[in-house]
Amino acid sequence: MSRLLKPKVQCLLWGMFLLLAGVEVRAQNGGVEFVSLEVVLGETVTYDFYSQPPYSPQIDQYGVYPMYGTADLPGPGPLGVPGQNTLIYTPTTIVPAIDTVFIKYWVWENNNYTTVDLTIEILIKPSIVHAVDDYTETMEGTPVIIDVLSNDWTNGQALAIADVPLVNNGTFTLNQDSTLLGFIPAPGFSGVANLNYTICDDAGTCDMAVVTIGVMPNNMPVEDTLYLTTGKETARAILVNLEGFALVSGPDHGSIDFSSADYPIYTPEAGFYNDYDAVTFEKVENNTTYLVHVVFHVLDIDPANTFVKDDQAYTPKGEPIVIDVVGNDLGGANLNGVMVTLQPSHGTAFPAGTGKFEYTPNPGFSGIDQFVYRAFSPDWSVVEYGTVYVTVSNHVPTHSTFQLGTPKYVPLVLGYNVPIYGYNFSVTVEPDYGTVEYLPGVQTVTRNGQTFTGYNMLIYTPDSTLAVPGIIDEFEIEYCVVSDNCPTAEVKIDIEILDIDVAADQFCLGENCVWAGDTNVDGVVDMRDLLPLGLSMGEVGIQRPNPDLTQWYGQFGEDWNNIFSPQSAYDLKHIDADGNGIIGAQDTSAINQFYWNEHTLTAEGAGPQIDVPLYFYQQEVLPVDEGDLVKLDIWLGDPN
Template sequence: MLAGWFHTLNGWSPTLGSCGCCTDPAGNCSNTSTKSFNNLLIYSIFLSQTQLTMKKNYTLSFLSLLIFGVTASAQAVDDFAITDQNVPAAIYVLANDNLSGGLAAEPIAIVSPPSYGQVVLNDNGSPTDMADDYITYTPDNNYNGVDTFIYQITDASMVTSTATVTVVITPPTTGGDPPLAIDDNAATQEDIAVVINILENDAFGEDLYSISIVDAPANGTAVINNQGTPGNPTDDTITYTPNPSFYGADSFVYEISDIDGDTSMATVTLYVSEDGFYEPPFATNDIATTDEDNPVTIAVIGNDSFGSEGPGSLSIASQPVNGTAVINDNGTPADPLDDTITYTPNANYNGPDTFTYSITDSSGNAATGSVTVNIVPDVPSADLPVAVNDNAVTMEDTPVTIAVVTNDDLVGSTTWTLAITTPPSNGWAVVNNNGTPGDVSDDTITYTPNPNYNGIDSLDYSYLDANLVAVATAVAFIVITPDVPTLDVPLATNDGATISEDTAVVINVLANDSFGGDGPSFGSISVNPTMPEVTAMGGMVSVNDNGTPQDPTDDTIIYQPNLDITGVDIFTYTITDANGDTATATVTVQIGSQIDPEEVPPVAVDDMVTTGLNTAVEIDVLANDTGVNSQFWGISIQEAPSHGNVIINENETPAGFDNTITYMPETGFTGQDSFIYKIFGSLGMDYATVSVTVGGNGNGSIVLKAFFDANGNGVQDLSEEAFTQGKFHYEKNNDGTVVDGVSSTGNYYISVNNPADTYDLNYSINNDLAQYYTVATQPFQDITAVPSESSEFKFAITGTVFTDVNVELIPISSPRPGFTYINMIAYHNNSAQSVSGTLTFGHDSIVTINSVSQGGIVNTATGFTYDFSLPPFGTQNIYVLMQVPVIPTVALGDLLTNTVTIFVNDDAAPNNNTSAVTQTIIGSYDPNDITESHGEKIVHSTFTADDYLYYTIRFENTGTANAENIRVENMLDAQLDEGTIEMVNASDNYTMERTESNLVWNFDNIQLPPVEENMTVGHGYLTYRIKPKSGYAIGDIIPNTANIYFDFNPAIVTNTFNTVFVSTLSIADANDQKLSAYPNPTKGMLNISGATVIENVVVYNLLGQVVLKKEISGNNGSIDVSSLPNGIYNVRIASAEAEKSIRIIKN
């Protein structure tokens, strides 16, 4: 094959008028013009042959070209070259350039190197003569196709110009290449078959071996014709026959393979036009499956045709014998195209059933189809309770009561017996029947951790039937958090006593003390360690161990004053825990004086406060209370508020004398709220109520609520839950701007600034569930708020009987070499029925699983499976802790992909049953970031109009105190369709508001504590999904950045995550994580490693010039870069399966 050469004609002035033949020095002919031109440079490309014969008789033709340009200094002209696979090409790029201004000392520089090869500058053996310099292009090993690079020329006046060199690398003429199938299009008329010569535009690679139909057409048939030569597929065609009366678009996929087993697939798109003749309606039989006692909706029209007259009606021709069939017109009674049929089997029936239906065209012509329904029998456990795993959190040495029954399905019976079938490993547990031994619905389990234990524990509990046989079992997971340092040491509190002169007293000094989490020692308490038994005033003290010398918990101290002494005497005592830690307190004895009037029991007095809209208020509840003295211990919350949250501020004095309470109203709430607090000490306790008026601006507020109306009465009954699978919408004063609102609790507040403003209120179901749920409440129009009150508007949601679950994989932390990281599996039951199924988690092959928060998993070679049960609208989370290997097994920038799938029978919307997360291995990291689950590159052809982008925004409190409120703002790029946003998950309760493209999340009163290393404490996140707008194309980049506000601090700006749509994932994209180079930066030796054999390593400077190159035949190697000047270089590593470019620093 010719490498292609270029010839320049300078100063040649042809005359125009006839077509002549100009020849180059080798005798090649070029057509030129005959008209005179002045002041022009004329360039002509000559080829030694005008046709290049390529593999399988494909011909690439070239024409001689004349390129005209105005004479100017430093004018670089684009070049073209051809070479064979694995053959270098010498390209004289200066030959057609204008350098009339003279040459600089170094006239050629590479501005942008080629993507599939290397270039080297050559002085042609004459270093002082730059005019004959050329470039040698060497294609990458075995590459064929098109490559380009850009060079720059500089004249003597330092004027520069750039041009592009295009290189065509032709494939070898025999052997080695796979077949290539190219998509085809064909057209035919209704009811007319068409023969398609699909091989006409395909390349066979090695000898063609076979043709097959991979994916049949939906509205017709496709048959391969072997033309009577079954052993020779090269003349095969495919005949497509449309279904009777069908017209429109159809397609099928075929595959060709060669004798080496290489294959290639392509799609044939068919366009079937109407023939203009009458076509009768056509009905195709259908098959459906459902469970016993469960209806099924059947889209019978999907494979039917109403013929040329158009749609008329759908009707039931004959009812089933063992059930009923009802037509659903989906709100369009005049349009049968969206009609479906719901079949409901008779109670307890299982087996086959059939019915027939009839379709008519607009002229009344009819066609009949049959539907066969297979009703699957109930599993034997259908009437048994469903137990769902539980999670609880407690502190070290602190019991916790778990309401395990709350999320279980008792299937209408409360006579089951709750029992602990596998006790915890690091504690003990008991069942509480709450005084109703025959009613399991209020039973709880109290778990008490072993002393000083912290970590994760679990227990199995079961429901027992009348024969005490376990019929449902679940696991309760308990996370026991470590004590703060002061909780594992004893605490001694000062005491006091008042006695008459010469009168002894027994003082119970331990009544207000604590031995801490380690428990008491095995000896008595001690007094006056530095002056045993004798006080400063000559009094005598002794310890009374109450006959239990090894148990100090019942010890008291006997004080005997010195004779005839009055006044104040003081002594100290010390308590010791099991670990030897000690605490000392002082006892003050008043001898012969009156009782201190301050030493009285505590009395709590009610309080009233007022605060503004969305404004926290700190309340000094102790200011009007009495008995806050040396015997006072503190305050606690007895009953929480209904429309806000409260926290106790200890002000770094745990004794409680200056404790206050902060109240934070729910976002948007105005009106009356209250809570109850308790004060307590050694002399007693008391309660008081705090009444809070949230007045806002006096204009009131509007609260929106959505609930699942199980009985369809339009009223939210006590047992009916909030519905969170949708969005609220409101428009103010009919201004055309509709604001979307989402709340994790189902309650969304609108603050009103002007009482004259009117609001239109509505609610919509999320896209995936819109066909199964209906907003039964009509929109509210022209609503106004009641001043100083919260006006409530509820939306009742009704639903059909269906089954749907969804699963999301959420990146909780980022992978770093040598560290662990966490993914969270969040799965949710979208239906009003209990469901059971299987989760399957698969991890990236390079990582290993350290632990899983869920018990009962079954480990597999690539992850684990878990059989789950969920109650109606139930949600569960599973945390997976994974280990990342160290460098060089991984490299910074490698991609890790984990996946999870969920399966239940008869899932109505399986498109939400799979989730994947691709994360980049990083070094140090910013804990506040935004990521997208697909990774940075998405293959354009795999991303359809039904797909979403899944963004996760993570935030972390790196401060030293709790973050009380967090706000996240996210301005969407113009390429994202803001109307499609849906919330997926969040770490804490939130409200989200969308105004056009601006998103705002508020985590009010989140009280996010400071972060703890290697724990989830201090971390938060939110995940949402959104679609790009239609028209996104290959090469489009969608950026996304968020601002995170902690309380009143300035915004923390996250990284910008760029999503790039690409045509294909190149070899480097798919496999480059198998290749790595280290250390980086380096002073000398750069080590190379890979999972497959490495072929070569090439080092480029930033001008694209090759400065080092080394062949390597093995999985590991090295290249010495010590001779290179300090700076930044690009290193390209190539193996037979992968290719990777890495930027290194030489220092």
């Protein structure tokens, strides 16, 4: 679920409260009446009551209430009208809360007018949207209309399709009110197509799901074979049109579940892997027998752990590090029998306390090492294994000279996005047309109305009197890893003063800036920025004011309060390259447009975590010219 604010824990608490509160609860005792209502953020709730003429009801102000919204009666100001009245309450808060409205009105009882003090307690709850994946089928070249909202739900109103950020093997259409999604297969295509869609309610809460479309060939082959892969004891859906087919053979080493209304599911039996299983489906139609064979390659991949999670740690060359391997595991210090079962190849790992191990790299080693540990559940009934990946590197800068830029009069904050802390900078040559300041350690700074936080930041500020944009200023620094013989590296930084007048709503410093295309916030636009974009496809947040993609400079973006991952901990706003508030395929254009651009110091990597072969196969071997489209099959790994 994507939202400007994502109060998942609060949703849980409010949901528990709803079971007690209900939608409307009334209690009356003489001249006192209590009513409990609920309303979704961004919507309006009403309450009808009758005030005996000729008296008009009124909203009473007690203290600060109502404090989270506005309450109105049909009359002037806080007064209503004699007779039937409708209270209209609209939340003004953006987070869940409980508000109270106090009303005094009159009833005719026992030949007398009696005042009633009405207390209305209003539960303001978050809007919840949940999109559920869909599956459908169509024939080759035949469009299909998909009611994707039929299995999606919300506690708000006006659920609609907000965007289709990604579609393959075809195109999509939307009806006028964006409630039905159409898919048109690409000419000549048959197979499995997918599209991502994002739904939102009228409160701006959104979620994303995937539609899988099986496109069947018009001329059905008499016999066909589908090849699928799965891991040990891991279920695999068979996404093929099997209408009218019956299972006639197999599987020999697993089971088929037909309980799904859309497709059967295969699960390999325990202990079966590094081998093949198969099933055959048969249909007889017009005296012709059709066969569909499905072959499963069950790989030696363990099912996902339930409580042990892999770990990542980072240390400079030659520097030991203590790693709390159970710190991210479910159960934590309550897990039992925690021990190393496979020592690292380029160092040692020894116990250093409950659930902790001290890793020491071998002298001179730089790269990625790993070791394996085991842990039993708190009741000793289940054992699981986790892998600890340790990156050993001094993370030296990638260049001896960096070429950066900043608009005139706009400071440039230079951070160093590395996962170690034992380093520092020193300025050895000052700039000619500005100043550079080194802020050691973790500091929160306010400059030019912007507040930002960083570690060991360098802040370059061009002279405010500089009237010759396009000039290149330069300064030099030394990078020192404390455990190394300093300086570890000497770096020159060239900064071009760009002739850009930054609008007030685009001005930014530090992590407030979005650099279009640098989706992983590592300081450079490259192929690695595609992965966060793909994993976040369809997420929705706050649009950027007046995004400018004609030039590359940092532009202000409100946080979506939605991080990419616990390990990365950067906000999804950085992935929305075009600033339209939806992460979609169009955001890839900024990666192409600003490829290899840098906006801060970048560090050398430590190499890949795994060494596997990578193959590219060209479907057709033909001469190609610049600008031609070439399709390649990509294979990662081999049968070994």
